[in-house]
Amino acid sequence: MTLTITMTNPGEADVLQPSLVDLPEPAPDEVRLRQSAIGVNFVDIYQRKGLYPLPALPAVLGVKGAGPVEAVGPSVDTVQVGDRVAYAGLPIGGYAQARSIAERTAAAAMLGGITAHMLLHRVFPSRQGRQS
Numbered sequence: 001m002t003l004t005i006t007m008t009n010p011g012e013a014d015v016l017q018p019s020l021v022d023l024p025e026p027a028p029d030e031v032r033l034r035q036s037a038i039g040v041n042f043v044d045i046y047q048r049k050g051l052y053p054l055p056a057l058p059a060v061l062g063v064k065g066a067g068p069v070e071a072v073g074p075s076v077d078t079v080q081v082g083d084r085v086a087y088a089g090l091p092i093g094g095y096a097q098a099r100s101i102a103e104r105t106a107a108a109a110m111l112g113g114i115t116a117h118m119l120l121h122r123v124f125p126s127r128q129g130r131q132s
Contacts, residue, residue: 005095008058010050016061016095023098026073030100033085038094039064047092054092062094069106076103088114 001020009015026032044061046052066086069079079085085106093099120126 002096002098004060004097005062006058006060007048010048013048015048023100026071026076026100028073028075029103030073031069031076031079031085031103031106032071032098032100033065033067033087033106034070034098035065035094035096036067037065038062038096039088044095060093060095060099062096063090063092064088065094065099070098071100073103078103079106 002023004019004021005016006019006021007015007017023032039062041064043052043063047054047059047061064087067084069081069083069085072079072081087101087105089105091101093101
């Protein structure tokens with residue numbers, strides 16, 4: 001059993017409730033992470049309030065996390081048990097002690113770093129001495 005924070009309907013923070021769920025073995029292309037850190041983002045709030053639709057309810061919010069790999073599916077070849085990974089992006093499900101996620105997603109960079117890079121190099125390229 002793993003602890004998740006689940007919502008059954010849109011609303012304020014009180015719709016988020018702890019629940020214990022069985023986590024099946026990872027699918028062939030998935031890894032299971034024992035999450036040591038998760039991100040809480042504005043998109044989570046928008047989804048919780050119903051401003052951004054969710055695929056289904058009940059739902060476990062959260063799109064960022066990090067932790068060690070504790071199990072791998074039979075087709076996984078880029079990470080192994082014990083590797084520390086971080087992910088950012090869909091699918092939702094990050095508000096959990098552990099979760100299974102696609103191998104390629106588990107090896108992704110964190111969203112904050114991606115956003116900072118995009119802002120500094122594409123939106124408003126920075127250079128020495130430049131002021132806005």
